[in-house]
Amino acid sequence: MDHEEGKRMIMKGIWPIWVNVVILVAITVAAKLVVQLWWRPRKVTKHFSEQGIKGPPYNFFIGNMKELVELMLKASSQPMTFSHNILPRVLPFYHHWKKIYGATYLIWFGQTPRLTIADPGQIREIFSTKSEFYEKYESHPLVKKLEGNGLISLKGDIWSHRRKTITPIFHLENLKLMIPIMGKSVAHMLDKWSLMCKSGKVELEVSEWFQNLTEEVITRTIFGGSYDDGKKIYQLQAKQIVFAAESFQKVFIPGYRFLPTKRNRTTWKLDREIEASLMKLISQRKKSLLENRERGLLEEVEEEEGEECYRDLLEVLIEASINTKKDSRKMKISEYDIVEECKSFFFAGKHTTSNLLIWTSILLAMHPQWQQLAREEVMRVCGARDIPTKDDVSNLKTLTMIIYEVLRLYPPVVATIRRAKKEVDLGGLNIREGTELLVPILAVHHDPTIWGPDASEFNPTRFAQGVSRAAKHPTAYMPFGLGGRQCIGQNLALLQAKLAIAMILQKFTFELSPNYKHAPTVLMLLYPQFGAPVIFRSL
Numbered sequence: 330m331d332h333e334e335g336k337r338m339i340m341k342g343i344w345p346i347w348v349n350v351v352i353l354v355a356i357t358v359a360a361k362l363v364v365q366l367w368w369r370p371r372k373v374t375k376h377f378s379e380q381g382i383k384g385p386p387y388n389f390f391i392g393n394m395k396e397l398v399e400l401m402l403k404a405s406s407q408p409m410t411f412s413h414n415i416l417p418r419v420l421p422f423y424h425h426w427k428k429i430y431g432a433t434y435l436i437w438f439g440q441t442p443r444l445t446i447a448d449p450g451q452i453r454e455i456f457s458t459k460s461e462f463y464e465k466y467e468s469h470p471l472v473k474k475l476e477g478n479g480l481i482s483l484k485g486d487i488w489s490h491r492r493k494t495i496t497p498i499f500h501l502e503n504l505k506l507m508i509p510i511m512g513k514s515v516a517h518m519l520d521k522w523s524l525m526c527k528s529g530k531v532e533l534e535v536s537e538w539f540q541n542l543t544e545e546v547i548t549r550t551i552f553g554g555s556y557d558d559g560k561k562i563y564q565l566q567a568k569q570i571v572f573a574a575e576s577f578q579k580v581f582i583p584g585y586r587f588l589p590t591k592r593n594r595t596t597w598k599l600d601r602e603i604e605a606s607l608m609k610l611i612s613q614r615k616k617s618l619l620e621n622r623e624r625g626l627l628e629e630v631e632e633e634e635g636e637e638c639y640r641d642l643l644e645v646l647i648e649a650s651i652n653t654k655k656d657s658r659k660m661k662i663s664e665y666d667i668v669e670e671c672k673s674f675f676f677a678g679k680h681t682t683s684n685l686l687i688w689t690s691i692l693l694a695m696h697p698q699w700q701q702l703a704r705e706e707v708m709r710v711c712g713a714r715d716i717p718t719k720d721d722v723s724n725l726k727t728l729t730m731i732i733y734e735v736l737r738l739y740p741p742v743v744a745t746i747r748r749a750k751k752e753v754d755l756g757g758l759n760i761r762e763g764t765e766l767l768v769p770i771l772a773v774h775h776d777p778t779i780w781g782p783d784a785s786e787f788n789p790t791r792f793a794q795g796v797s798r799a800a801k802h803p804t805a806y807m808p809f810g811l812g813g814r815q816c817i818g819q820n821l822a823l824l825q826a827k828l829a830i831a832m833i834l835q836k837f838t839f840e841l842s843p844n845y846k847h848a849p850t851v852l853m854l855l856y857p858q859f860g861a862p863v864i865f866r867s868l
Contacts, residue, residue: 365440366389366390366440367389369440370387370392370437370440370442371387373435373442373761373764374387374435374442376759376761377435377444380758380759382430382433382434382435382444382758383430383431383434383435384426384430384434384435384436384437385426385429385430385434385436385437387437388437390439390440391439392436392437392438392439392440392441393422393436393437393438394437394438394439396422397422397436397438400421400422400425401421401422403421404417404418404419404421405418405848405850405858407848408846408847408848408858408859409847409848409849410847411695411847412785412847413738413785413786413787414775414785415738415739415771415775415849416771416772416775418848418849418850419743419771419849419850419851419855420743420744420769420771420772422436423445423744423769423772424772427445427772432445432447432448432772433445433446433447433448433758436767441765442764442765443746443765443766443767444758444760444764444765444766444767445766445767445768445769446755446766446767446768447768447769447772447773447776448756449773449779449800449802449803449804449805450756450802450804451755451756451758452768452773452804452807452811453804453811454755454756455747455755455766455768456747456804456807456810456811456812456814457804457811457812459753459755460812460813461750462749462750462751462753463747463748463749463750463753463766464484464747464748464750465482465484465747465748465814466745466746466747466748466765467748468482469573472573472853474569474573474596474600474672475566475569475570475573475672475676475853476672476673476676476677477668477669477670477671477672477673477676478669479491479666479669479670479671479672479673479674480492480495480670480673480817481673481677482673486660487660490660491662491666491670492813492817494645494646494649494662495642495645495646495670495817496817497640497645498551498640498641498642498645499817499818499820499821500820501820501824503639503640504639504820504821504824505719505722505824506638506639506719507550507639507824508716508717508718508719508722508824508828509716510546510549510550511546511550511824511825511828511829512715512716512717512828512832513716514542514545514546514549515542515716515828515829515832515833516715516716516832518538518541518542519832519833519836519837522836522837522865523836523867526865526866526867529866529867530864530865530866530867531864531865532842532844532862532863532864532865533862533863533864533865534860534861534862535686535687535690535861535862535863536683536687536856536857536860536861539683539686539687539690539829540563540679540683542683542686542829543678543679543682543683543686543825544556544559544560544563544679545559546682546825547559547674547675547678547679547682548560550639550641550821551641551642551643551674551678551821552610552614552641552642552643552671552674552675553614553641553643553644554610554613554614554643558606558609558610558613559610559675561606562603562606562607562610562675563675563679565599565602565603565606566603566672566675566676568599569596569599569600569603570852570853572592572595572596573853603672604668607667607668607671607672608664608668610643610671611643611647611664611667611668611671614643614644614647615647618644618647618648619651642670642674643667643671646662646666646667646670647667649662650662650663650664650666650667674818677816677818678818678821678822680741680853680854681741681816681818681822681854682821682822682825682826684739684741684854684855684856685732685735685736685741685822685823685826686825686826686829686830687856687857687861688735688738688739688855688857689731689732689735689826689830690830690833690839690861690863691841691845691857691861691863692731692734692735692738692739692787693731693830693839694839694840694841694863695787695841696787697840699731699787699789700834700838700839702727703725703727703728703731703830703834704834704835704838706725706726706727706728707725707728707831707834707835708835710724710725711831711835715832716832717828717831717832721831722824722827722828722831725827725831727789728827728830728831728834729792729823729827730789730790730792730793731789732823732826732827732830733789733792733796733799733806734787734788734789734791734792736808737774737780737799737806737808738774738775738785738787739849739855740770740771740774740807740808740855741808741854741855742770742808742810742854742855743769743770743771743851743855744767744768744769744770744771745767745768745770745810746765746766746767746768747765747766747768748763748764748765748766749761749762749763749764749765749766750762770807770808771855773805773807774805774806774807774808776805778801779800779801779802779805780799780800780801780805809822835868836867836868837865837866837867837868838865838866838868839863839864839865839866840863840864841862841863841864842862842863842864844862845859845860845861845862845863846858846859
């Protein structure tokens, strides 16, 4: 037997085995695809159908994404009338399918089934009484880049430890110590407005002004740095937001983000630049804190005015990273953790507060009678003080009601998602492990069965008795979420908004520009699609 003949015999023995392996792999992959793309959707649909829950039919692979995107694009194609009934425009898919299937129905985001839950009693179970059965939804990878792998994304014991570490920063008494520095930033902005009011009035695009204001305040108060340090980070995040928003109009394909496409390479570069900027900010602050510690100046520093100094987020995180004795190795906060937390607070802190300021200005311009009531209160409580005191801000009851009503009608986050960690009963419904639950916050906030026939009208007096008595159900109001994962920065957002609006009311009256187009829409958070031009007049 020669060499070639032996080689042919060996190959004859090996070839069938190789073919069998390929066929087996192909059959396994095909079977998994059939299960994921056809059999599982049928099984899930049947499970909920037997409980009386219907929904738009599942389409192979894409689910209901085609119809959903079409509804969103059609709704945002043109402005709406000056009405606060914004649900059909902002969440058109929910509004559309609710009329057909009821408030609770099944919808498919690609191959992912989501059950809409708008009943306050069931929402309370999800976020409070049975919260241990649910976990936070894993955000889209591009969104997670913005949120950071910090408090917003963490789960379990690590989340609890991190939340406990950060919480003292956002206690109201600590935040009130930030009022002087917040007030200086607002006063600086208003000085510019006054100079621009040479003819007695000026038209301003308040979106840009309030975004710059909150960028400066967040950088100075939460990170102890100058505005210039934070400005670059905000500019980079703005570019990331555009990519993240576009991702919601596409079916998520696992692993696609790892391919070296032009878009992916751009997002990778943006993330590297943000991390580098944050590391620079952190290292500078860490060096300063260590130097102060060596000099014995870390304890109870006094401001120039002789007042007690607040503690900021970056200081607390850096101290926690240095303190290795108290923290276990698992819970120790690393420099990576600090970077991720900074991403979260730079993004969420800026956009939540700036959007609140934007919508408050728009609604007070729409409703001059409430603007005048708020101004009279500010003048009565704050007098001629350029920067209201912490006691002044606490006593602005009418302005507080106005801001609560703005958050009800125009919440920054219009919907949120939770996932069942195990099989659970939810208000009589059997929810299987892995089921995702979509809570349409905006729809709950505008529900006339909960808020009364004037649910889509601007009526701050509904909060005269406080938040808990404003609606027929105490958990029907959730602009910052509910339960243990409620937004940790809500006190900061409310305090900053009240301070800024109060100072504006002291110096200006304002009305909507004829160029304003009422077009609330979602780009991560709720914002005016065509901007917010407002005309200001000096008092």
